[in-house]
Amino acid sequence: MCGRFTLTVSPEELQAAFPNFHIPVDLPPSYNIAPSQPIPVIPNDNSNNLDFYHWGLIPSWTKVEKLGKFNLINARSETAAEKPSFKNSLKRRRCLILADGFYEWSKSISGKGKTPYYFTMKDQKPFAFAGLWEIWNSPEGDPLKSACILTITPNELVKPIHDRMPVILAPEDYDTWLDPVENKADVFQPLLRSFPAELMQTYPVSAYVNSPTNNSPQCIQASSFL
DNA sequence: CCAGACGTTGTT
DNA sequence: GTCTGG
DNA sequence: CCAGACGTTGTT
DNA sequence: GTCTGG
Numbered sequence: 697m698c699g700r701f702t703l704t705v706s707p708e709e710l711q712a713a714f715p716n717f718h719i720p721v722d723l724p725p726s727y728n729i730a731p732s733q734p735i736p737v738i739p740n741d742n743s744n745n746l747d748f749y750h751w752g753l754i755p756s757w758t759k760v761e762k763l764g765k766f767n768l769i770n771a772r773s774e775t776a777a778e779k780p781s782f783k784n785s786l787k788r789r790r791c792l793i794l795a796d797g798f799y800e801w802s803k804s805i806s807g808k809g810k811t812p813y814y815f816t817m818k819d820q821k822p823f824a825f826a827g828l829w830e831i832w833n834s835p836e837g838d839p840l841k842s843a844c845i846l847t848i849t850p851n852e853l854v855k856p857i858h859d860r861m862p863v864i865l866a867p868e869d870y871d872t873w874l875d876p877v878e879n880k881a882d883v884f885q886p887l888l889r890s891f892p893a894e895l896m897q898t899y900p901v902s903a904y905v906n907s908p909t910n911n912s913p914q915c916i917q918a919s920s921f922l
Numbered sequence: 923c924c925a926g927a928c929g930t931t932g933t934t
Numbered sequence: 935g936t937c938t939g940g
Numbered sequence: 941c942c943a944g945a946c947g948t949t950g951t952t
Numbered sequence: 953g954t955c956t957g958g
Binding site for chain 2: 697699753755757758762766767768769770771772779780781782803844847859860
């Protein structure tokens with residue numbers, strides 16, 4: 697799955713990788729983006745703007761007293777089209793979620809505890825997860841925008857660590873994914889696939905990243921012992 | 923018909 | 935809002 | 941995803 | 953064990 701990721705590149709590097717979108721110039725690096733935090737989203741609303749949405753999809757029909765009861769940080773791409781929580785978003789509210797790395801936790805060899813692994817592109821360039829977004833209107837009338845990350849079966853690099861991985865879109869698919877028209881499923885379903893393993897790399901990191909309050913380069917430092 | 927759920931992950 | 939279960 | 945709390949009463 | 957918060 698994908699329950700933690702990073703966006704550490706400079707705004708200039710991010711802008712270079714996403715030339716068709718407006719990237720804020722004051723983007724601080726994040727080494728440990730966790731659920732419930734604001735995540736960098738480019739929604740299919742024709743704005744072409746990077747914005748920050750709450751991580752954890754909140755369906756529009758969610759009742760106030762059930763807020764936080766759902767933990768929709770991911771959606772299975774294989775089944776999202778049939779799920780009440782996701783189907784409308786998949787039809788009409790897709791987004792890019794910008795990142796330059798993500799973490800997956802693996803059971804350690806000893807069987808005790810879990811080891812976090814950090815995944816990036818070999819060229820260290822930023823990339824985009826396929827995401828869904830929603831607007832939830834509070835009784836007070838404050839619209840809350842939220843988002844989640846689609847998952848898929850892992851590629852050969854991720855498979856030894858975990859049985860799911862986030863969907864990473866090919867750059868040539870950004871426009872299709874962000875088309876604001878109500879696409880038919882057969883247009884975007886083929887985009888939801890495992891990213892090529894040969895373009896990615898991974899290494900274990902220390903448990904420092906486990907605490908969501910830690911946000912420093914130490915999070916992505918290679919672990920000294922395997 | 924109405925009531926109640928609506929999700930993924932990992933773990934057992 | 936929409937689907938499932940009773 | 942993991943970490944950390946998980947409770948009430950009375951007092952400040 | 954389970955829920956909440958980051």
